[in-house]
Amino acid sequence: MTDGFDIIEILEHIDPSRLNYQEWVNVGMALKEEGHTAADWDVWSRRDAGRYHPGECFRKWDSFRGTLQPVTGGTIVQMAKDQGWQPETGHELDWDDTISDERVVVDKNWIEGQEVEEPETWDPTAQLIKYLETLFEAGENVGYVTASWEKDGRYLPTQGNWDRTAGQLIEQLSKCGGDIGSVLGDYKPEAGAWIRFNPLDGDGCKDSNITDYRYALVESDSVELEKQNAILRELELPIACLVFSGKKSLHAIVRVDAGSMEEYKKRVNYLYEICKKNGLEIDQQNRNPSRLSRMPGVMRNGHKQFLMDTNIGKASWEEWQEWIESVNDDLPDPENLESVWDHMPELSPCLIDGVLRQGHKMLIAGPSKAGKSFLQTELCIAIAEGRSWLGWGCAKGRVMYVNLELDAASCLHRFRDVYGALGWEPRNLKNIDIWNLRGKSVPMDRLAPKLIRRAAKKDYIAIIIDPIYKVITGDENSADQMAAFCNQFDKICTELGTAVIYCHHHSKGAQGGKRSMDRASGSGVFARDPDALLDLIELDVTPELMTQQESAMVCDTCIRYLNNLFEDWEDDVSQDDMLSYVQMLAYCKKKLSAGQYSTLNALIDAAVKKVKALTAWRIEGTLREFPKFAPVNLWFDYPVHQPDKSGVLKDIQPDAEKAPWQRGTDKIKKNAQERKTERKKAIEEAIEGCNFGEVPTVKDVAEYLGISERTARDHIKEHGGYTYEDGKVRKKATEAEAGKTDE
Incomplete structure (x- = not known):
């Protein structure tokens, strides 16, 4: 596997005959580097019959030895791209797009061939009339070809005719006494005849002359006839007419009922890809809606071109596509409540007490300057160490931090700074893995499988993604697009059994009057999708309160400094005086030497400066699994958030919530x-x-x-x-x- 791609599957998109010798050798070296076998190289090389030599791949294989600059699977990916292959990028299917999701209906290892039987009685005009009645309305023009010319031993059709309607042809065929040639013109028995399966406008036979994109042609001449017949039927394709070509293929005229050429291309692409995944290699040249197919009711080199069946499989394209998508959708069956009532499954253990369970999702939302990334770093460390985060206990375990914004060095230093500011010993650094993706991030629908693959065997109990704006796919104001985006988090949770935690910004403008769950930018899906939403909003701290905090910090600095120097100084100062910065400074001036007092002043200046940089915040929660908690008030004391233990922030209203x-x-x-x-x-x-x-x-x-x-x-x-x-x-x-x- 390379970047989530299957190398052997990608190899199918490379034509070996278009490569030079060195490129062919590079393919072998890349296969060996990626852990594949010489047999894989040999099977692929056989496709170049002109240059293939039996045993050569195996002889060369042993000569490939490891080097400092090995040829890797990326070489094969690039070769496939050079020959027109494009990986899935999460957009609508186009003409040349491929489908990567598994939609396999037919087990190729167990498929049993179904015999192709000629009709017991041969009535050429009845064959053709039934074909016309099945595919066309009476007033629609039909394109057909009976004249052909020979080139290199093959008979090729001319443009043919398109001047008569299905009704006119049926009427004339009914009166011709079995002589199709008298109605359509004589054809060469060694070549057969052809017919177009979509109606024309009567002015030509190109794609632009098609009046209704009703049918598509499915033809395969690389699979045994009996297997073709079995696969087409097991796939439940909405086949209007199934025709034997008189040689080595069946022609299935499949209902696609497209409303435009663009939709026709997408449906044909989907149809062909499903056929390919189920063992039916399709002739890619048959995509066009004006394509010719074999006409039933004529002879071809001694064999009959005949109508095998009509209106088989699903009744419509929509019904068939829905069936295909549901065959292996991996959805669980419904559960009867009575059967589990007395044997309830265990709830997932808590990751954050009273807030989030393991295997669930949590969103942290807030404005800029709230320190959301620091908050997630603190949480990452708390989980790794099994410590408390903002007063909530955390389970101890392994966590992955997906860093999308900082360069690697800055991210690592941030972890060290936060550890230091928290005052915690880094005893469980082994529990933290950091995936630095700045400059390398991809949309979430492509990142999720890569993340799942890397995390599959690591037993993470939490994955933190910071920030998500780097990986958002689609318009963040679109509910359906954001629902699809958020589904990627569900995939990670489900596949790995881990919690996913991520942050998002508030919308621009005043947040007054909004509930906490409505402040996140973009679609309401952001707030309603996670199992826990923690929303930060800044508190409007008054100058008086900040002055009070500065005074408290001066007192605290004095007390800590005195504790370091003296053991019994507290006997000299009352409890009230310890709360007065004036009294504390006066006492320190008397108690300390000039040098000590100078040092204390420097500490006080630094402490006051730090207080001036504080910002106050409140966290409110919207929880799916737990009761609502009381708002948590915090000081953001860079680089960490500290709960307001004194309670001074309790009665402050955020500016956004004031009338x-x-x-x-x-x-x-x-x-x-x-x-x-x-x-x-x-x-x-x-x-x-x-x-x-x-x-x-x-x-x-x-x-x-x-x-x-x-x-x-x-x-x-x-x-x-x-x-x-x-x-x-x-x-x-x-x-x-x-x-x-x-x-």
């Missing part, structure tokens, strides 16, 4: 806060720069800003960090500085 009047009020508050911040900054700049380093007066500040002295005093008061006495503006002392002054 319009609330969003308007928040905007006004936000603008007011921004204006206040701008005023504070302006005051600071004015005080620093208005008097060349000397203590400025209120008047100096007012002149610098171009405002009145009264407004300047109001802004200085609002700032809170300055005071003015006797017209002079000075910076307020901090609490620590004030305490030192009192001492």
Whole structure:
């Protein structure tokens, strides 16, 4: 197998007579490299009868030895493409397309031939009349040929005639006394005669003159007559007329009932491919709707061309195609509930407690900057280590991470960074396989079988695909196309018994008023197909809350730093003081040396910087197998998500879920806060720069800003960090500085 293709099957599309000697040798070397036998090479080489020498393949086979640059199956694939073969690409069937799905009805190993019997009585005109009555309406023009010419020992038909209708021909044949020649013109008994099976417009006999694409011709002269007869009947083809050609083939006139030439091509392609898969090699030159077939009721070189049967097999193309598709559809039979009521099957074990079972599908949806890829990396690590993910316990097992977006180095470093940020020891790295496909990804309908093949023996309990926009096939707003796309995930789950987890982005624009399951971009199929949907939405955190988080981080940094230096420092500070960054900083300044305090300040600056980069998120779930869980609030602290253990995010409404009047009020508050911040900054700049380093007066500040002295005093008061006495503006002392002054 190469890229999901069967090399032996592809070899059928290569004509050895069109290859030079070295190319022929390369085919043998490629077959050996791919694990095939000399017999496979020999069987294929026989097709070039002019150059084939018995035993040559086997003699050369032993001379093929491994090299640093071996000839592989890819060589055979490319040769087939050069000769016109095209792999399946998931589009509608065209004239030269092939069908790769198995639709085998006939077991070629057990097929029994069915004898071709001549009619007991020979009535040529009755034969032809029945043929015309079966295939044509009375008013439709019929094309036929009785004149022929010889070339290289073969008799070839002329263009023939097309000026009479089926009704006219039937009437004249009924009165000719058995002399077909008197109606159609004499034919050469050694050549026989021909007839066209689709009606014409009376102006010619080309494809463009066809008025109804009603029938197609199926003919095979490379299979024994008896087997041809058996296969055609076992295939239940909707055959209108089955004619013996008088030589080594049967001509089946098959109903295709196409509405246009384009549909005719697709149906004929499908028909021929089904025949081929079931052991009937078709003459590919018979595709055209204006093609000639053998006329029943005439002689050909001492043998009768006769009508064997009419209207056999399925009644219509639609009925036949539906039957073919259902013969081996691999669908299970219906199950009677009573038979399993007391013996229920075991439920699949949980992969993520209360969220997802093994073998099921989960979608993570969210806007950009939500860290969805990091969230999936965290989940991958949690499963590999058997740890908790966002508070949910995870089963421990092997997981594959399909990376479609990052280059390999960045992806590997991300895993290391996430491990470090989580603070987990990488004890089970063997449980994580990463398939890096950036720049090599293919549409999901082609990726799925490749993934299944690689994962078949790995016992993965989860496969994470990140992100899916790289492999989407079709229009993401089309329900039917996205249903077909999502079916590929079902195939992976079913074939491997593994969970499939993937992420998708929110649609553009405001998400207000939408339910969590309706925020994902594209068709609603995305949200309704998975067994679990986790949706992220950003929380609109106020400046006051962020200031509170910064204060908490300062306190936490001080406490951790003190713990590293002292054992009994907590006896000096009350519980309330430990929650006040002012008190903690004042205590640290007294407790620590100048160098230690400087180090602490650097740690505090880094911690505050990290807090400023935090974003807040809420996860809501839509679950098929479990009850709805309470929303989970998170901080995205790059590169990991941390659950909000303090509960400060619990009462915050996402901006998208607020009523319009609330969003308007928040905007006004936000603008007011921004204006206040701008005023504070302006005051600071004015005080620093208005008097060349000397203590400025209120008047100096007012002149610098171009405002009145009264407004300047109001802004200085609002700032809170300055005071003015006797017209002079000075910076307020901090609490620590004030305490030192009192001492």
